[in-house]
Amino acid sequence: MSAGDSSAVEHPIRLLIADDHPVVRNGLRGAFADEPGIAVVGEVPDGRQAVDRAARGGVDVVLMDLRMPVLDGVEATAELRERAPGVRILVLTTFDGEADVLAAVAAGATGYLLKDVGTDELAAAVRAAHRGEAVLAPTAAEHLMGQVRRPAPAVLTARELEVLALVAGGASNREAARRLFISEASIKTHLLHAYGKLGVRDRAAAVGEAYRRGLLPATPA
Known part of the structure; x- marks a missing residue:
């Protein structure tokens, strides 16, 4: 050896x-x-x-x-x-x-x-x-x-969009879990999947990218 x-x-x-x-x-x-x-x-x-x-x-x-x-x-x-x-x-x-x-x-x-x-x-x-x-x-x-290679639109699930919409409205993971009747762990998992699809690493970036791609309704002016 x-x-x-x-x-x-x-x-x-x-x-x-x-x-x-x-x-x-x-x-x-x-x-x-x-x-x-x-x-x-x-x-x-x-x-x-x-x-x-x-x-x-x-x-x-x-x-x-x-x-x-x-x-x-x-x-x-x-x-x-x-x-x-x-x-x-x-x-x-x-x-x-x-x-x-x-x-x-x-x-x-x-x-x-x-x-x-x-x-x-x-x-x-x-x-x-x-x-x-x-x-x-x-x-x-x-x-x-x-x-x-391609800036293709992310295909988020309905649940991932629901979670992002709540986060965009200022909800914490705990509050989002309570409102959707799921666990906080599930909220985190949905967010992580959304991060991967959107190519971002945090909540704020995910929300911003979702708005930019038209995945969330535009906020009132």
């Missing part, structure tokens, strides 16, 4: 797996069992536990599924970027829709891969994410490049 390999083993990349399917978690743990330089330090079944575990320290990279209970992957990514900005998030999911990709990247994901990726490619992606390099599945890259 070379000196470089020895150093990698002595200082492994600490990996946290976040996925609500036990079979997937077990499979990923097995895939990394003999991978030099990468050590799985934990497994969690939902986004809330992923944020709490990673924020306690001892985690370098999180393999984050998108569809999870309690807190989904996009919202967990956004919260983790605030609580532990040094942790890299690599989305690993079966979903490759444009809205999913844009929302995840807008929330702060370092990379976006699909679950049909090979073991060697996945390990290479974890190492690249740890270095801060963007890692994207071909379809994810296409979605992002398409967003850059």
Whole structure:
């Protein structure tokens, strides 16, 4: 074994797996069992536990599924970027829709891969994410490049427009949740999805961009 390999083993990349399917978690743990330089330090079944575990320290990279209970992957990514900005998030999911990709990247994901990726490619992606390099599945890259090339109108869902309209009127997340009879977590998720579609990173920018694109009714003069 070379000196470089020895150093990698002595200082492994600490990996946290976040996925609500036990079979997937077990499979990923097995895939990394003999991978030099990468050590799985934990497994969690939902986004809330992923944020709490990673924020306690001892985690370098999180393999984050998108569809999870309690807190989904996009919202967990956004919260983790605030609580532990040094942790890299690599989305690993079966979903490759444009809205999913844009929302995840807008929330702060370092990379976006699909679950049909090979073991060697996945390990290479974890190492690249740890270095801060963007890692994207071909379809994810296409979605992002398409967003850059064309200022196409965002297609927001009716619920996302409802949330943005309430935010534009000055409602807090709690107030919007109360008025729409949904949870605050759902409000945050709808906002994050809207951010991704509009290409913005905060509430004020989202509202301004929605007005600019004519997605919200113009305010009275």
